[in-house]
Amino acid sequence: MQVQQISISEKGLSSPLHLDFSPDLILMFASSKIKKINDFANQVAEAYPNSIITGCSTSGEISDEIVSDLSVSLTAINFEKTEIMKAEAIIKSMEDSESAGKNIADQLNQKAGLNHIIVFSDGLNINGADLVNGLNSNIPDGINITGGLAGDGSDFQSTFVINNGQVTDKLIVGIGFYGEHLKVGCGSQGGWSSFGMERKVTKSTNNILYEIDDKPALELYKSFLKEEADNLPGSALLFPLSMRIKEGARPVVRTILGVNESDQSMTFAGNIPKDSYVRLMKANIDHLINGAEESANVAKKHIDVQAELAILISCVGRRLVLKQLVEEEIEAVKDSLGEQTQITGFYSYGEIAPFGQFSSCELHNQTMTITTFTEV
Amino acid sequence: MKKEWHRLLKRQLKKLNIQEETLVELESLLTQINDAYKSYDADFYRLENILEESSQELFIANQSLKKDIQTKQVELESTQDQLDIILQQVKHIVYETNEESNFSYLNNEWEVLTGLKIKDCIGKPFADFLYLTSDDLKPKLIEFLKSNNDYFDHVCQIDFHETGKTWVKLSFKIKRDKHNVPIGSVGTIMNINELKKTELELRESQEKERKANNAKAEFLSTMSHELRTPLNGVIGITNIMLMEDHLPSQVDNLKALKFSSNNLLGLINDILDFNKIEAGKIDFENREFNINYLIDGFNATYKYNAAEKGILFKIKMDNEVPPTLIGDSMRLSQILGNLISNAIKFTEKGKVTLDVETISETSDDICLRFSVIDTGIGIEEENLKNIFEHFKQADKSTSRKYGGTGLGLTICKQLLLLQKSDLKVMSQFGKGSTFYFDLTFGKSDRMVNSATHQHLIEPSYSGLGNINVLVVEDNKMNVMVLTKFLNKWETQFDVTVNGEEAVKACQNKVYDIILMDIQMPVMDGYTATKEIKKLTNGSEKTPIVALTASALYEIRQKILTIGMVDFVSKPFNPIELYEVLKTYSKA
Numbered sequence: 001m002q003v004q005q006i007s008i009s010e011k012g013l014s015s016p017l018h019l020d021f022s023p024d025l026i027l028m029f030a031s032s033k034i035k036k037i038n039d040f041a042n043q044v045a046e047a048y049p050n051s052i053i054t055g056c057s058t059s060g061e062i063s064d065e066i067v068s069d070l071s072v073s074l075t076a077i078n079f080e081k082t083e084i085m086k087a088e089a090i091i092k093s094m095e096d097s098e099s100a101g102k103n104i105a106d107q108l109n110q111k112a113g114l115n116h117i118i119v120f121s122d123g124l125n126i127n128g129a130d131l132v133n134g135l136n137s138n139i140p141d142g143i144n145i146t147g148g149l150a151g152d153g154s155d156f157q158s159t160f161v162i163n164n165g166q167v168t169d170k171l172i173v174g175i176g177f178y179g180e181h182l183k184v185g186c187g188s189q190g191g192w193s194s195f196g197m198e199r200k201v202t203k204s205t206n207n208i209l210y211e212i213d214d215k216p217a218l219e220l221y222k223s224f225l226k227e228e229a230d231n232l233p234g235s236a237l238l239f240p241l242s243m244r245i246k247e248g249a250r251p252v253v254r255t256i257l258g259v260n261e262s263d264q265s266m267t268f269a270g271n272i273p274k275d276s277y278v279r280l281m282k283a284n285i286d287h288l289i290n291g292a293e294e295s296a297n298v299a300k301k302h303i304d305v306q307a308e309l310a311i312l313i314s315c316v317g318r319r320l321v322l323k324q325l326v327e328e329e330i331e332a333v334k335d336s337l338g339e340q341t342q343i344t345g346f347y348s349y350g351e352i353a354p355f356g357q358f359s360s361c362e363l364h365n366q367t368m369t370i371t372t373f374t375e376v
Numbered sequence: 377m378k379k380e381w382h383r384l385l386k387r388q389l390k391k392l393n394i395q396e397e398t399l400v401e402l403e404s405l406l407t408q409i410n411d412a413y414k415s416y417d418a419d420f421y422r423l424e425n426i427l428e429e430s431s432q433e434l435f436i437a438n439q440s441l442k443k444d445i446q447t448k449q450v451e452l453e454s455t456q457d458q459l460d461i462i463l464q465q466v467k468h469i470v471y472e473t474n475e476e477s478n479f480s481y482l483n484n485e486w487e488v489l490t491g492l493k494i495k496d497c498i499g500k501p502f503a504d505f506l507y508l509t510s511d512d513l514k515p516k517l518i519e520f521l522k523s524n525n526d527y528f529d530h531v532c533q534i535d536f537h538e539t540g541k542t543w544v545k546l547s548f549k550i551k552r553d554k555h556n557v558p559i560g561s562v563g564t565i566m567n568i569n570e571l572k573k574t575e576l577e578l579r580e581s582q583e584k585e586r587k588a589n590n591a592k593a594e595f596l597s598t599m600s601h602e603l604r605t606p607l608n609g610v611i612g613i614t615n616i617m618l619m620e621d622h623l624p625s626q627v628d629n630l631k632a633l634k635f636s637s638n639n640l641l642g643l644i645n646d647i648l649d650f651n652k653i654e655a656g657k658i659d660f661e662n663r664e665f666n667i668n669y670l671i672d673g674f675n676a677t678y679k680y681n682a683a684e685k686g687i688l689f690k691i692k693m694d695n696e697v698p699p700t701l702i703g704d705s706m707r708l709s710q711i712l713g714n715l716i717s718n719a720i721k722f723t724e725k726g727k728v729t730l731d732v733e734t735i736s737e738t739s740d741d742i743c744l745r746f747s748v749i750d751t752g753i754g755i756e757e758e759n760l761k762n763i764f765e766h767f768k769q770a771d772k773s774t775s776r777k778y779g780g781t782g783l784g785l786t787i788c789k790q791l792l793l794l795q796k797s798d799l800k801v802m803s804q805f806g807k808g809s810t811f812y813f814d815l816t817f818g819k820s821d822r823m824v825n826s827a828t829h830q831h832l833i834e835p836s837y838s839g840l841g842n843i844n845v846l847v848v849e850d851n852k853m854n855v856m857v858l859t860k861f862l863n864k865w866e867t868q869f870d871v872t873v874n875g876e877e878a879v880k881a882c883q884n885k886v887y888d889i890i891l892m893d894i895q896m897p898v899m900d901g902y903t904a905t906k907e908i909k910k911l912t913n914g915s916e917k918t919p920i921v922a923l924t925a926s927a928l929y930e931i932r933q934k935i936l937t938i939g940m941v942d943f944v945s946k947p948f949n950p951i952e953l954y955e956v957l958k959t960y961s962k963a
Contacts, residue, residue, distance in 0.1 A: 195431035197438040279435075284424055325384055 001375035007063035023076035028055035029346035045165035059151030059316035060347035081181035101134020108176035119147030123159035123349035129270035148313035149350035154234035185372035187298030188353035191291020194279035216264035237317035255365035292329035296336035307372035312345030382413035469565035491538025543572035608947035612857030665705035688727035702818030719750035726751030747812035839866035875904025882915035
């Protein structure tokens with residue numbers, strides 16, 4: 001397995017791309033603010049017509065241990081014994097999320113020897129939880145799915161997904177990895193902690209939350225944000241919600257994608273069912289960095305060999321908390337995985353990963369989700 | 377770059393790509409920045425720790441509260457279940473309504489009484505089932521809702537279509553929240569059909585009893601009147617015989633005859649009076665009268681009776697009692713007369729005293745105590761409580777020895793009770809009794825000459841001189857008695873048998889006095905009096921005296937109103953008749 005990791009600045013995009021080898025897969029995580037991304041994608045697709053090219057827009061590009069904006073983090077991968085396949089699904093509206101996921105899983109499951117799936121999805125026009133449900137529905141046990149929702153800085157305006165030469169929104173791309181020679185490790189940890197009372201969701205529809213404890217959700221939420229309330233929905237990333245479907249269930253983290261002042265509702269990256277329990281969450285820098293390291297440790301435990309490539313999908317919320325220290329969490333991962341592991345990735349609007357080694361995949365928020373690849 | 381520096385500082389410096397020698401130059405500044413970062417971090421972690429701890433406390437407290445609530449909820453539900461079981465056993469409807477007055481709870485009895493299913497009625501308006509089916513409930517409820525009352529109670533007949541008309545007692549209480557705003561009601565509906573049936577039966581039997589009592593009273597009244605008429609004759613003839621020449625051997629018989637017939641008349645009058653009291657047909661007058669005349673009258677009447685028995689009759693009266701009082705003198709006279717004649721009857725030696733004293737006095741009223749004190753046989757203590765009962769005397773031997781019905785005291789007591797007073801008695805067996813009562817009279821400054829008769833002296837029955845008397849009387853016996861008297865007193869007189877004839881007689885001749893019966897065929901005494909008053913030949917000024925068998929106090933007002941000057945009661949008391957003729961014919 002060959003891996004080449006490059007970080008290209010906005011200026012550098014106009015120069016032709018020269019890779020050391022002809023890759024099977026090219027991953028591109030690009031800033032949503034880069035204007036020439038279409039041209040660049042076309043150029044790459046023309047230069048490497050036999051490669052599968054995919055990726056998405058970000059809230060920060062990770063390349064090696066550097067986090068950049070206004071760049072493209074490009075990873076070229078050439079497998080020796082592993083076959084890959086691409087599947088895509090268009091979503092017209094949010095209601096299509098589950099069927100799109102199912103569609104991708106169906107396509108990728110056609111081919112024998114499926115080992116792992118990576119998914120990149122539009123970050124705004126999607127119900128991430130439904131997408132994951134769809135993906136899960138037609139996948140054999142033991143096959144993990146990882147991936148993420150495209151980001152748009154902290155603006156929540158528009159995201160895109162790269163599908164070979166095409167750059168578009170309302171699209172989901174899945175890559176299937178086939179064969180047993182590929183060892184995949186997964187870890188997804190947060191480092192956030194809940195605080196205050198557990199409150200009951202008293203009114204909601206899918207991923208739109210209207211009332212908590214019979215009070216308007218947005219009003220309650222704003223009372224915790226104070227002056228940060230003016231920066232919604234971006235500032236909502238500072239206060240995700242911990243949600244559990246019922247008492248005793250494992251809590252998941254939900255971040256806010258948008259707010260609606262007129263009906264005081266909040267739209268989340270995943271579903272918030274009525275009668276579920278929510279708690280506000282907070283983070284501190286140490287916990288987040290420890291979380292990232294823990295995530296790497298989990299991914300490492302999956303496989304007992306040195307990872308050759310690690311794809312880091314971290315939540316934009318973490319970036320907003322870590323600020324200038326954002327690279328500390330990348331370094332913590334790198335320290336755990338070792339110098340030889342190449343690192344790529346992006347800050348996202350949602351992460352897809354299994355909870356643990358044997359559980360099905362979930363949509364996460366506020367985690368550092370790591371997928372490692374090694375061919376043996 | 378120093379290893380122990382704050383990581384943010386290290387990262388910032390690393391990004392700047394500063395030369396090592398520059399770092400050395402800036403070391404003191406960087407140390408300060410480092411200290412600031414670390415101290416900021418320390419503060420931050422301290423605050424975070426506080427937040428973490430209090431958040432944990434809050435969470436635990438909240439969870440335990442939730443648990444408590446859950447436990448309470450379970451307890452509440454179990455209590456509600458128990459309550460529900462009890463309520464379902466209750467044989468009345470128990471219901472609850474919410475703030476919109478819709479049923480929120482109904483127990484099983486609802487189905488039993490109304491025939492409606494509970495599930496069809498819950499959430500429906502209370503009004504739909506209740507007041508629309510009862511005519512008088514709705515206005516009652518509207519009135520109730522306007523009031524500030526919280527408790528409603530009403531008995532009505534409700535027509536439940538399924539089970540028919542049912543008498544129910546509807547009771548409920550308005551529930552209010554802490555701001556006193558009504559939030560519904562809790563109530564019961566009791567099926568009182570059986571109770572109502574019993575009540576109606578009871579009322580019916582009461583009505584029957586009342587009717588039977590009325591019939592009895594009517595009968596007694598009629599009988600008494602019927603008895604009185606022939607008795608009038610007997611007394612009248614006896615009086616005449618006593619006045620006329622008779623054999624000396626007959627005196628005792630005639631006196632016995634007079635005594636017995638008077639006694640009989642008294643009994644009949646008592647029965648009539650008693651009957652009226654029982655029927656509640658007693659009215660009291662409020663007129664001015666002269667107490668002195670009244671008391672003097674007793675003196676005249678009973679001095680002789682007492683003397684006949686060889687005892688004394690004495691009168692003591694406060695000098696301060698004003699002569700003119702306002703009240704019912706007839707009834708006072710009746711009560712005192714009864715008590716005095718009783719006292720005389722039961723006293724063999726010693727004396728009977730009438731004592732009148734002032735108890736209290738205001739500028740308008742005076743309260744007098746009348747006591748009749750005798751030195752007679754007295755009453756045994758165990759009999760004291762019985763003596764006011766109907767037809768009771770102290771014991772049976774008493775009635776055998778002294779006669780009488782025992783109604784007198786009952787009547788006195790009743791008459792006093794009706795005037796908010798009472799008749800009381802103190803007695804020592806063998807030593808004598810005292811009957812006394814207090815009565816309040818109005819005071820008046822006017823002097824009145826009493827219309828009551830004054831039997832001051834035993835008349836001498838000397839001739840009345842040449843006076844013209846017109847007798848209007850349809851009863852032949854009465855006419856005969858009157859004729860005897862008038863002849864004896866040497867008067868001129870004409871007799872007519874009804875009002876019409878009387879009017880005719882007056883048109884032709886002006887009489888000095890007219891004795892007018894009240895109840896007569898063809899034209900009664902009232903009408904005849906009115907007609908005579910209309911004449912212009914001088915007869916209109918002739919004094920007209922009523923002859924009446926009715927109790928005087930009942931008709932006196934009417935007699936005086938239509939212009940009659942006085943009355944003479946039947947059977948005629950010759951003394952009374954004589955006085956009347958003497959007084960008015962000379963006017």
